[in-house]
Amino acid sequence: MKIMISNASPDPIYEQILQQIKQKIISGELKAGDALPSLRSLARDLGISVITTKRTYEELERAGFIDAVSGKGCFVAAQNAEFLKEQKMKVIEDKLSEVILEAQRLGIPYSELKAMFEVLYEEKS
Amino acid sequence: MMANILEVRNLRKAYDQFTLKDISFHLPEGFVMGLVGPNGSGKTTIIKLIMNLIMKQSGDIKVFGQDHRACEAQIKARIGFVYETPNFYANLRLDQIASLIAPFYTAWDQAVFRRHCQAFQLPLDHTFKSLSKGMQMKFSLALALSHHADLLILDEPTSGLDPVFRREFLELLRDHVQDDHRAVLYSTHITSDLERIADYMTLLKDGEILLSLSINEIEENWGLIKTQQEDTAWGDLDVKGMRQRESFTEILTSDIQKARRIFDQNSLFEKASIEDIMFFLAQGDSHEHGPH
Numbered sequence: 001m002k003i004m005i006s007n008a009s010p011d012p013i014y015e016q017i018l019q020q021i022k023q024k025i026i027s028g029e030l031k032a033g034d035a036l037p038s039l040r041s042l043a044r045d046l047g048i049s050v051i052t053t054k055r056t057y058e059e060l061e062r063a064g065f066i067d068a069v070s071g072k073g074c075f076v077a078a079q080n081a082e083f084l085k086e087q088k089m090k091v092i093e094d095k096l097s098e099v100i101l102e103a104q105r106l107g108i109p110y111s112e113l114k115a116m117f118e119v120l121y122e123e124k125s
Numbered sequence: 126m127m128a129n130i131l132e133v134r135n136l137r138k139a140y141d142q143f144t145l146k147d148i149s150f151h152l153p154e155g156f157v158m159g160l161v162g163p164n165g166s167g168k169t170t171i172i173k174l175i176m177n178l179i180m181k182q183s184g185d186i187k188v189f190g191q192d193h194r195a196c197e198a199q200i201k202a203r204i205g206f207v208y209e210t211p212n213f214y215a216n217l218r219l220d221q222i223a224s225l226i227a228p229f230y231t232a233w234d235q236a237v238f239r240r241h242c243q244a245f246q247l248p249l250d251h252t253f254k255s256l257s258k259g260m261q262m263k264f265s266l267a268l269a270l271s272h273h274a275d276l277l278i279l280d281e282p283t284s285g286l287d288p289v290f291r292r293e294f295l296e297l298l299r300d301h302v303q304d305d306h307r308a309v310l311y312s313t314h315i316t317s318d319l320e321r322i323a324d325y326m327t328l329l330k331d332g333e334i335l336l337s338l339s340i341n342e343i344e345e346n347w348g349l350i351k352t353q354q355e356d357t358a359w360g361d362l363d364v365k366g367m368r369q370r371e372s373f374t375e376i377l378t379s380d381i382q383k384a385r386r387i388f389d390q391n392s393l394f395e396k397a398s399i400e401d402i403m404f405f406l407a408q409g410d411s412h413e414h415g416p417h
Contacts, residue, residue: 007320010396012345040155040303047299049324050155051341105390 001030001037005046013048017056025065025076026087032078036066127153128190130276130308131175136184138170145170145332147184152325155305157298159319160312161399162329163407168312169209170332172280175310176206188276202230205274209281211265215254219247219264230272238271245290258285266294270301277301279311283318291315295322316399328403335406340399348381349401352392360387366405377405 001024005016024030036042039057043050057074060066067077103113131152138145145167152158160168173179175186177194186193188200213222219242227233242249245263253261262285269277277298283291298309299322313319319326320340327337347365353373362384366377377397378384385394 010394014341014345040305044299044303047296047321049157049340051324051339052344055341055345 003042003046005048013046014052014056014059017042017046017053018059021056021060022063022065022087025079026084026091030076032076034076036074036076038073127155129187130154130189131310132185132187132190133171133175134185134187136171136174136186137182138174138179139182143167143170143332145174148329148332148334150327150334150337152308152310154308155302156324157302157309157311157322158325158327159323160310160327160329161314161316161319161403162335163403165331166329167332168329169280171329172278172310172312175278176201176204202232202272203275205269205272205277207262207265207269207277207279207282209284211261213253213265216252218250218252219256220249222253222264223249223268226268232272232274234271234273237273238267241267241270259287259290262286263290266297270297275307277307277309277311279309281312281314283313283315291318292321298322316403319399326399328406330407336402343397343399343402346381347377347379347397347402348384349395349397350376350378350381350384350388350392351395352376352388354388354392358387362387365402366408368405368408377401 001021003017003020005013007013009016011019021030021036036057037045039050039053043053046053057066057068061068061074064083065077065079066074068074100113129151133151134149135147136145136149137147143165148167148171150158160171162168170179174181175188175193177197188196189203191200193200214225217225223238227235227238241247245267247260247264247267248256253264256264262282266279266282269279283294286294295318298311301307302309323340325337325339326343328335351373356374359376362376363378363380364376365379368375376384381394388394
């Protein structure tokens, strides 16, 4: 599992790892039943504290992305298609929300934003 | 539940000029803890007390669950200790010193010792006094790492080392705690070392613990804010320290998420380094208590 972290990023390290693992599960790169590296080996690889990797896995487990099997380690949880789709939608929703907030801050009206979106969408497709 | 490799409770030691004031902390197995603080804050005193090199006035120290004095011999066999200024027979060769020290440890591993000496490029046929300060420290580390110690106690181990070896050395410490039943306690001035490898840090000032928490906690929740907003707008934010600049205020908080909701868009939010925390807390404290 390839994960990279940046010390210069404003996001906490646990958040960076969390997002990357989520991304790999949503994209299908990590499949249900795949084993995640142990807390210690991931911490060692990334040169971070095991407290941080533990925190990340706990969060992933709470969000339903992985299952912790005691004595065996952590595995990617079986995802139902509905859940995965929802997660993909959420990624887009978050990005759009960011754009909307920024537009409001800059005083760009909805009509202009919509026009911009349509032009850009045309260009990319 | 994880066991504590080291437990310090209400530890007190008074000198004429300095008192270690009933400090308590613990170090669970599998982790690295850094002791930081300004000069004269009590780091070396704590380490000397744990090693029973000086007498405590009151308090308890338990290592591997046993009293550090009642079971001193058994405990010390399982500790790898590096003192700030390594002190060995200056006129003996390194291999002679090693063969003098080895018999004290039942778990001494000559193969491991040789491996470290090779990796550290230690000239075993040279006398101790002929080595540079950095090489002396490396030799001291090689000795401490060669008897499968369950607890490493290091007093300023990285101060005389060049940046390249310092990083390699920090990796060695991390490797050491890959075995869940081991732990490392070390004091340092170089706070960036802690960010690289420590799990916990304990910050001392004037013989008291100002802060003892996980590095992750700092990474996730602590932060610096630069703002032009007046303090009436700060609400109930947990302010750990502040510094007035000419055109803005710098604030250290232990709840950066909350700060992001409180302050306006013109404010800047940054991660707080251990050095920042040390600076703000150490400074804040002396302002409250006045000059010594």
